[in-house]
Amino acid sequence: MDPSMVQQTFKAAPLTTEFFLQGSVMENSLETLVNRLKGLCDNADYQQESFQDHEMVFHIKNTSVPTPLVFRVRHSLVQTECWSLRYLGHAEVGDKNRPTLVRSYIDCPTSENVAQFIGELGFRMDHEFVVKGFYFHKGRMKITVSKFYKMNQPGNTTNDTIETVCPSYLVELSVVTSSGQEAVGDDMKNFAEQLKPLVTLEKTDHRKIQLAQT
Amino acid sequence: MAAPYSQFSPSPTPVNVCVEAVLESQIQEVRVVEKPDAPDGHEIQEVYVPPLSMSENLTKLAQKIDFYKDESDEKGKPTSEGEKEEEEKTGAAFQPSLWPWDSVRTKLRTSLTEMSVLLDILNVSSSKEKRYMVLDPVQQNAPDPKLAVQLMSKRRALQSAASVLQSGAERLRKSHAEINNKNDFHLELLNVRQKWRLKKTGTSILGDLSYRSVGSRYMHNGVFEVVKSSDLTAEGEFLAQRGSLDVVVPTELEGGAYIQVEVKSVPGNCITDTMDLTGAILRVPSGIGPVRSETYWQQKLEKAQNVLFCKEIFAQLAREAVQSKASIPHLVVGNQIITNVFPGIQLSIVLCHSTGKEREKKLPQYKMDHNHVLEHSLHQLLRENHFKNINFPAPHPVTALVGLTKKRRLAGPNALSRKQLMDMSDSESMLDQIIKQTKHNVLRLRTMQTIDGIAATLSDPQLTVHWSCCNSSTEASCRVIITSQGYDLRVWHSFVIIIGVDSLKVIIKEGRVFFLSFEEKELQDFIMWQVSQHQISVSQNLARLMGWQIMSTSTAMGVSDLESSGTASSLILAAPNKERILAIKSGPSSGIKVFLQQSQKDNKNRVILPDDKWQSVGADYQQVDLSKFEGRNFASKLELLLATFSHDLSSSSS
Numbered sequence: 001m002d003p004s005m006v007q008q009t010f011k012a013a014p015l016t017t018e019f020f021l022q023g024s025v026m027e028n029s030l031e032t033l034v035n036r037l038k039g040l041c042d043n044a045d046y047q048q049e050s051f052q053d054h055e056m057v058f059h060i061k062n063t064s065v066p067t068p069l070v071f072r073v074r075h076s077l078v079q080t081e082c083w084s085l086r087y088l089g090h091a092e093v094g095d096k097n098r099p100t101l102v103r104s105y106i107d108c109p110t111s112e113n114v115a116q117f118i119g120e121l122g123f124r125m126d127h128e129f130v131v132k133g134f135y136f137h138k139g140r141m142k143i144t145v146s147k148f149y150k151m152n153q154p155g156n157t158t159n160d161t162i163e164t165v166c167p168s169y170l171v172e173l174s175v176v177t178s179s180g181q182e183a184v185g186d187d188m189k190n191f192a193e194q195l196k197p198l199v200t201l202e203k204t205d206h207r208k209i210q211l212a213q214t
Numbered sequence: 215m216a217a218p219y220s221q222f223s224p225s226p227t228p229v230n231v232c233v234e235a236v237l238e239s240q241i242q243e244v245r246v247v248e249k250p251d252a253p254d255g256h257e258i259q260e261v262y263v264p265p266l267s268m269s270e271n272l273t274k275l276a277q278k279i280d281f282y283k284d285e286s287d288e289k290g291k292p293t294s295e296g297e298k299e300e301e302e303k304t305g306a307a308f309q310p311s312l313w314p315w316d317s318v319r320t321k322l323r324t325s326l327t328e329m330s331v332l333l334d335i336l337n338v339s340s341s342k343e344k345r346y347m348v349l350d351p352v353q354q355n356a357p358d359p360k361l362a363v364q365l366m367s368k369r370r371a372l373q374s375a376a377s378v379l380q381s382g383a384e385r386l387r388k389s390h391a392e393i394n395n396k397n398d399f400h401l402e403l404l405n406v407r408q409k410w411r412l413k414k415t416g417t418s419i420l421g422d423l424s425y426r427s428v429g430s431r432y433m434h435n436g437v438f439e440v441v442k443s444s445d446l447t448a449e450g451e452f453l454a455q456r457g458s459l460d461v462v463v464p465t466e467l468e469g470g471a472y473i474q475v476e477v478k479s480v481p482g483n484c485i486t487d488t489m490d491l492t493g494a495i496l497r498v499p500s501g502i503g504p505v506r507s508e509t510y511w512q513q514k515l516e517k518a519q520n521v522l523f524c525k526e527i528f529a530q531l532a533r534e535a536v537q538s539k540a541s542i543p544h545l546v547v548g549n550q551i552i553t554n555v556f557p558g559i560q561l562s563i564v565l566c567h568s569t570g571k572e573r574e575k576k577l578p579q580y581k582m583d584h585n586h587v588l589e590h591s592l593h594q595l596l597r598e599n600h601f602k603n604i605n606f607p608a609p610h611p612v613t614a615l616v617g618l619t620k621k622r623r624l625a626g627p628n629a630l631s632r633k634q635l636m637d638m639s640d641s642e643s644m645l646d647q648i649i650k651q652t653k654h655n656v657l658r659l660r661t662m663q664t665i666d667g668i669a670a671t672l673s674d675p676q677l678t679v680h681w682s683c684c685n686s687s688t689e690a691s692c693r694v695i696i697t698s699q700g701y702d703l704r705v706w707h708s709f710v711i712i713i714g715v716d717s718l719k720v721i722i723k724e725g726r727v728f729f730l731s732f733e734e735k736e737l738q739d740f741i742m743w744q745v746s747q748h749q750i751s752v753s754q755n756l757a758r759l760m761g762w763q764i765m766s767t768s769t770a771m772g773v774s775d776l777e778s779s780g781t782a783s784s785l786i787l788a789a790p791n792k793e794r795i796l797a798i799k800s801g802p803s804s805g806i807k808v809f810l811q812q813s814q815k816d817n818k819n820r821v822i823l824p825d826d827k828w829q830s831v832g833a834d835y836q837q838v839d840l841s842k843f844e845g846r847n848f849a850s851k852l853e854l855l856l857a858t859f860s861h862d863l864s865s866s867s868s
Binding site: 043049051053055075107108 | 606613614615616617620625626
């Protein structure tokens, strides 16, 4: 890795803001989208990066605050020693001029006993799932095309015990950076334009989805 | 239905006879129409001319009147007027000689009459009162002569149609010919587009030569412009050969360039005295000459891209040379970078760029030691840099930060120290890497030359070198085998030399490891020491074979003269019947010497120890002159010597 980049990561402001856009594709049009992404992204033409992650969502309830605090523990099923603990804020839609959704994002690599650790802090596991998909990058933009699986047996991530939630793939375009770097949004907007009409990446208001479900 | 009606009375008794036209229309054509239900399979149909209307009939009749008919024709008319005229004319006919112009006068008079009548009629008809006479226009059928006009117009239309088709065909043929000639601008543009990144900005077409899409971070934008050849007027003579498309590259990327890497040995140690700052000699193949049209722009662009690449290499190296904190600073002068590799050995990297426009100067032929391998390594290093710039390992889990290696991601959980983290981030600069490669290159060459030199001068024993084909740009290895001719299979001595960046590692047969510096003298001494030890082990082996007893060996003899390098080794052998003792000394610089101690047979005057077993004690050693022995090398001479004494022994005992 570029030494200057490491130096930067030591010195620069913490990367705590995520700019992101979401969309989805049906399974049968996945190949077209992946081919398009291969054409657009850096170094994707000869090596296809895929990933398999297992995510556990932990809640802690506080009597004074009605909404629970949510922490997410994720670990890779490909590189099994890589675990991380993640906090995601609420996605802010913002006004019309803002091209992307923004949420606070704190990601921390951890050792494998993190689940036990936060369990002892009082967190309770709410749900867990498996994500499989493809990873691309273009500059500092990260593009994931992922499919969600629900786990029939708690804690068992083997292929025969998981089951797809729905046949479509979630396409997510995101940049994690320090807060206040709004210029990233325009780059992302331009990139999202390139993917039309294969997938429409837009600001999806999560509250509306939640309201629709209730 | 209009039927012509006429009536006349040829006889005095008037009988009215009606003559009418048949009430049938005229038959225009007869058609034979196939009909399956008719008795003979077909039916005959008659097509009639449609009957004329009243006005048409009138027109037809009017056309039949011949106004130019001679008056004489009307003579037979059974009218009273006609009869009178006839009488007058017969009267006139009887006096033809009266006046020769009489007939002319008559005709003029009649014509005058007719003209007057016509004038009267016209007056009447053109007068304002229309009740006396009205002139009706006479409708007429299209006259027959129009057929010719129709044919003419048809012919003209066909001709124009033919000309349109012909011009179209001509254009097609032209475009086809252009495709064959590859002369079409747009077609060539398509070809360029397939190989280079182009975009249209305003009216101009710009292309991208730079390596940014593969990870380069060089400042130069590397933009070229695609133009039509017809726009260029300066180089008129090449237009025909170059096709219709041309590319305009920035002036600083024109011509050819390459990186010249040279390893120079500089006598003496002072840098500034001997540094040849004017050593940058441009020797570039002559500029772009006329080339084939379809490859012209491709070659030009490739050359320009190469220039850009070389410039990037040089810029990177120059930046690193200035930034580096080496003990001996690197010099960057103009288009040359000079660094010290080893004392007395310099690496000079020169960016040679000729724009192809300056006149080729006849430079004094300067012997250049251009190192193609290192030039290639430079190219490779920059490409690796490019690759690293945009090729990050994928994050796992996928939510992790982009651009971190797995080791870096696990740095927190594994609790790495700050020092470990900083070590992780340390990466070698391109200049350091090329210096390392150069050092290795120089060292390998030196080692090779040293071993070859010794092998050439040394006749006893022989040196054989096996170079390993598995090597890298900073490590190589070889095995040196020392053998004595004729005894190769029995005794051989070998050691492995691993050539690193600035030191050698030598592993000898018994597993001992030696580290040698880059100075070739150390290697020379080491090899000579190994040679001297080889001689001892040959002797030892032969002695064992012949039944001699090894009394002592030593690889580092403490007595005798000091060797200039290394240590001498020794071997003391006793003959099978203990009557003779051989002492062999082998030193790296003093060579091999053999001494013999013989027991004195006539030792009767010994008083103190008269016993036989003491008889060899205290006897003198005498050096054996090996040059007097027959044999190719020391081993065969020694074998002879050992055999002689063994033989002598057996004969004496028997």
